[in-house]
Amino acid sequence: MNFASDNVVGASAPILEAIVRHNGGAMPAYGADPLTLGLTPRFRALFEHPDLAVFPVATGTAANALALSVMVPPFGLCLCHEEAHVMEDECGAPEFYTHGAKLQGLPGAGGKIAPETLDRFLGGLTRHVKQMPPRALTLSQLTESGQVYTVDEIAALSRIAHAHGLTVHMDGARFANALAALGCSPAEMTWRAGIDILSFGASKNGALAAEAILVFRPDLSETLDFRRKRAGHILSKGRFIAAQLDAYLGDDHWIANARHANRMAARLAAGLSGLPGVRLAWPVQGNEVFPILPARLDAALREGGALYYDWASRSLPAGEAVREDERMIRLITAFSTAEAEVEAFLDLARRSG
CATH class of the missing domain: 3.90.1150.10 (Aspartate Aminotransferase, domain 1)
Incomplete structure (x- = not known):
């Protein structure tokens, strides 16, 4: 009776079988294999986005920290809920990868930031050089209280953030659980509602160790390959992350x-x-x-x-x-x-x- 986490269980059979199936023989290294290259058209079709950029990584912390590193400069603020995973459970990784940017937690019942809370906070900031300027908003989907941001809530928060010059990130560690709860499409819950970058989680839902940074705005993806390499998340045998994601998406698994x-x-x-x-x-x-x-x-x-x-x-x-x-x-x-x-x-x- 272990209900401590969805991280405590193993990987699903289709994903383990895919790893074994793609283990034999030689393939190009460092993401140049056909499986990894095939992820981009696969995700583009799933999210109905022709310019989507895909960056596989091994952990959710890496996905979040690297995504935020292209959204927030070292002197900037990243807004999140005060109990968000990026705030409390990633050992300062977002601040480290942004080279000193600060996380600013906002309150909200159920782990959710209300649009009026965001609007009030942003409206109350000065533009003085002494004040760290807000540059990004990150939303946890599901929240740390197991709640789902509806499509309308995501759209409302994104509109406010964009109006103030912020980009919007979604920490989708439990993206699939939220999507199943809402019954909408991946596109509706992300870029069509204003999300600029998504950390697409798979490890909590059947993968062994596989996540992906999905970038919906091409201007934000330019440096991510270099940042990913410096962070040690371009694996030499990248086909094994790709094999997991390929099986994960297959047959709506x-x-x-x-x-x-x-x-x-x-x-x-x-x-x-x-x-x-x-x-x-x-x-x-x-x-x-x-x-x-x-x-x-x-x-x-x-x-x-x-x-x-x-x-x-x-x-x-x-x-x-x-x-x-x-x-x-x-x-x-x-x-x-x-x-x-x-x-x-x-x-x-x-x-x-």
Whole structure:
């Protein structure tokens, strides 16, 4: 019963099979192989964008940090939610790769920045040389609270950002889960809504280690190959990242994985919501569940072998709070989470409640 993260599970069978299938024989190195070269037309078709530039990397941190490095100069600000992954969980990588730019966190319930919050912050800044100028906005999709930015919300935030001269980045570590939840197209959730660069995540949804920086504006992609090389993310055997992404996109495997993870999260949420003293901090929209539960139930679940993380309550909805005798936890389901595992957790919770 491990619901600690979608990073704790292995890779999916089609992706492992693709790695093995493309292991034999020789191929050109450093991204010159046919698999890597084939990713660009593949992603262009998927995102309905003829000029899309594709830069495969091995980790989400690299994708985010390198993307922001072409969007924010060393003297600039990058705006994000105050609990965003780039702010709290990447060990300063965005600041390092931008050579000193600063991340500025904005508040918002559910890990989401409201358009009025962004507009108010940008409108209140001076243009004095003493003030670091904002140059980019990054949005987490899903948010750190498991919430989905709707297409309209993305478009509204992008319009405000662009009006103030900012570019817009999306941290899509759980891009597939958000897309499955919204039921829209990849284009609708990204460049058509104003996103300039996307960190396209795959590792949390079935890949072994594969992400991609997708650049929708050609003027922002010019230096990315050089930055990627300096960062050590042009792999000599790049075909193995490409093989993962190729299998990930094939036969809608990525969306099927995300839909399954989302269903398992919804099943967990439905079962927990029926227990005395348990309530959900936010609606379950993707593959993350944030229940607030009695401390004694939390202790019993852990004693029974359930694995998960405690979670911060900073962006709870107005009027919601975690009492002293309660705990807020995070449960994450994955593409490989079995119904039996969900039911075992719920049975333990019912018996312990």
